[in-house]
Amino acid sequence: xxxxxxxxxxxxxxxxxxxxxxxxxxxxxxxxxxxxxxxxxxxxxxxxxxxxxxxxxxxxxxxxxxxxxxxxxxxxxxxxxxxxxxxxxxxxxxxxxxxxxxxxxxxxxxxxxxxxxxxxxxxxxxxxxxxxxxxxxxxxxxxxxxxxxxxxxxxxxxxxxxxxxxxxxxxxxxxxxxxxxxxxxxxxxxxxxxxxxxxxxxxxxxxxxxxxxxxxxxxxxxxxxxxxxxxxxxxxxxxxxxxxxxxxxxxxxxxxxxxxxxxxxxxxxxxxxxxxxxxxxxxxxxxxxxxxxxxxxxxxxxxxxxxxxxxxxxxxxx
Amino acid sequence: xxxxxxxxxxxxxxxxxxxxxxxxxxxxxxxxxxxxxxxxxxxxxxxxxxxxxxxxxxxxxxxxxxxxxxxxxxxxxxxxxxxxxxxxxxxxxxxxxxxxxxxxxxxxxxxxxxxxxxxxxxxxxxxxxxxxxxxxxxxxxxxxxxxxxxxxxxxxxxxxxxxxxxxxxxxxxxxxxxxxxxxxxxxxxxxxxxxxxxxxxxxxxxxxxxxxxxxxxxxxxxxxxxxxxxxxxxxxxxxxxxxxxxxxxxxxxxxxxxxxxxxxxxxxxxxxxxxx
Numbered sequence: 001x002x003x004x005x006x007x008x009x010x011x012x013x014x015x016x017x018x019x020x021x022x023x024x025x026x027x028x029x030x031x032x033x034x035x036x037x038x039x040x041x042x043x044x045x046x047x048x049x050x051x052x053x054x055x056x057x058x059x060x061x062x063x064x065x066x067x068x069x070x071x072x073x074x075x076x077x078x079x080x081x082x083x084x085x086x087x088x089x090x091x092x093x094x095x096x097x098x099x100x101x102x103x104x105x106x107x108x109x110x111x112x113x114x115x116x117x118x119x120x121x122x123x124x125x126x127x128x129x130x131x132x133x134x135x136x137x138x139x140x141x142x143x144x145x146x147x148x149x150x151x152x153x154x155x156x157x158x159x160x161x162x163x164x165x166x167x168x169x170x171x172x173x174x175x176x177x178x179x180x181x182x183x184x185x186x187x188x189x190x191x192x193x194x195x196x197x198x199x200x201x202x203x204x205x206x207x208x209x210x211x212x213x214x215x216x217x218x219x220x221x222x223x224x225x226x227x228x229x230x231x232x233x234x235x236x237x238x239x240x241x242x243x244x245x246x247x248x249x250x251x252x253x254x255x256x257x258x259x260x261x262x263x264x265x266x267x268x269x270x271x272x273x274x275x276x277x278x279x280x281x282x283x284x285x286x287x288x289x290x291x292x293x294x295x296x297x298x299x300x301x302x303x304x305x306x307x308x309x310x311x312x313x314x315x316x317x318x
Numbered sequence: 319x320x321x322x323x324x325x326x327x328x329x330x331x332x333x334x335x336x337x338x339x340x341x342x343x344x345x346x347x348x349x350x351x352x353x354x355x356x357x358x359x360x361x362x363x364x365x366x367x368x369x370x371x372x373x374x375x376x377x378x379x380x381x382x383x384x385x386x387x388x389x390x391x392x393x394x395x396x397x398x399x400x401x402x403x404x405x406x407x408x409x410x411x412x413x414x415x416x417x418x419x420x421x422x423x424x425x426x427x428x429x430x431x432x433x434x435x436x437x438x439x440x441x442x443x444x445x446x447x448x449x450x451x452x453x454x455x456x457x458x459x460x461x462x463x464x465x466x467x468x469x470x471x472x473x474x475x476x477x478x479x480x481x482x483x484x485x486x487x488x489x490x491x492x493x494x495x496x497x498x499x500x501x502x503x504x505x506x507x508x509x510x511x512x513x514x515x516x517x518x519x520x521x522x523x524x525x526x527x528x529x530x531x532x533x534x535x536x537x538x539x540x541x542x543x544x545x546x547x548x549x550x551x552x553x554x555x556x557x558x559x560x561x562x563x564x565x566x567x568x569x570x571x572x573x574x575x576x577x578x579x580x581x582x583x584x585x586x587x588x589x590x591x592x593x594x
Contacts, residue, residue: 163440
């Protein structure tokens with residue numbers, strides 16, 4: 001923002017540019033005037049709790065939802081006038097899988113590629129490559145209903161890549177998956193990132209945002225609360241370390257008063273107290289020196305969860 | 319800048335064909351054929367038999383008790399079976415188109431999330447509407463053609479003009495398919511879907527299907543003449559019996575308007591539902 005000239009000289013034009021983007025449904029502002037840009041090749045995240053307006057933003061960026069006001073440019077085009085042209089260059093992974101259950105695995109890719117008007121031979125070649133990429137080559141004839149949740153998700157991502165999109169939009173890509181399936185998926189997405197695909201993803205998992213995003217915005221109630229690289233956001237809005245102490249729910253509030261003055265800041269949650277400090281071990285020593293005996297204690301590094309808590313007073317997953 | 323761009327954007331987003339159509343409805347048809355081939359072609363096949371059973375039971379069975387036959391538009395007396403067969407032919411085209419454009423579309427819309435996926439691609443709502451309606455039309459045409467062959471075998475086509483019943487069936491199926499899909503887009507539950515069946519049954523029974531329109535008093539005749547199936551029945555009957563009349567042009571026009579209204583209606587609904 002501060003150096004527009006530098007942007008003109010060195011940075012290529014953004015692939016997504018949103019200014020005061022707003023979406024109003026009957027009674028509420030789902031997206032309330034948010035502005036951001038995404039550079040080509042960048043991996044950009046929208047982090048926020050359920051209902052923050054992330055999916056609505058993704059739908060507008062995906063040119064399947066008309067904005068109420070504000071400006072939006074995708075790949076240099078206005079989605080209001082150029083929906084099909086924009087969508088031709090996007091890959092979309094929706095929050096809930098919408099694979100074609102009447103078609104087999106490989107046919108899902110072929111048919112989807114045909115929706116883009118691609119020649120049959122080209123689509124067939126890409127489908128086989130993408131089945132390899134998604135580690136589903138041995139399931140190409142399987143029915144969709146016979147796939148596991150992780151496999152369906154990988155197939156949905158493969159499907160989103162059939163048109164060799166310039167931007168891949170992922171709405172909550174790993175929600176509902178078990179840890180192992182999540183890690184396989186992250187590995188695939190990380191590979192795409194290395195290949196230079198622009199990724200835009202929403203998530204309410206801070207670890208996912210930390211793993212995959214170069215830069216992110218923290219969204220709450222349709223507004224942007226903070227923007228930056230994950231590490232920079234943590235540095236800016238939280239301490240280096242966090243001490244978590246539990247005293248049991250009845251003693252929590254009383255213990256909080258006795259902890260006053262330890263660390264930079266305290267956050268009292270229903271089940272535990274968070275002590276923000278540059279040195280968590282030292283803070284724990286001070287806690288025990290004051291004669292307090294927590295049931296459990298844990299020292300960890302600050303995460304985006306703490307950033308969100310600091311900015312909104314609420315936790316990401318409630 | 320923003321006011322002008324916004325106004326322009328709005329106008330194009332609602333009126334521009336470019337935002338609605340990418341000229342690729344055939345990929346939607348291709349998907350439908352592949353899905354039918356791999357999952358439910360047997361169910362599709364069963365639909366062929368319904369009008370054939372009616373023809374056997376009423377035309378051949380009951381018809382054997384109706385001596386003297388029925389008088390056609392040219393004043394010629396024709397056998398009862400030859401009188402109701404073209405009506406059942408129009409019904410078979412209607413049924414094929416309606417099954418596909420109502421129940422199948424309802425399922426894809428609410429459970430399969432198929433259109434949501436399609437509209438995230440280059441396809442526009444008009445591609446999806448045209449593709450899905452074409453599929454319904456193909457099914458209607460397939461049912462109609464089969465039935466026409468059965469009529470031919472049973473000796474119930476009385477004139478060479480019966481061959482023109484084929485394009486007429488396409489038109490009838492197209493009309494029912496496009497209007498059916500538009501109406502289905504408003505329905506939200508299985509109970510509401512039953513209303514379609516409920517509305518179709520009396521239309522099937524009373525559209526001069528089994529006896530001439532002249533049995534009704536004048537006001538009821540007007541009601542029947544407003545319904546699409548009556549126009550389909552009269553059009554096809556004229557062609558298979560050879561009793562051609564100028565009124566048939568009106569029947570054709572009726573279906574052309576029905577097609578146009580249905581297409582516009584369905585496209586707007588798809589846009590409202592999936593590209594709000």
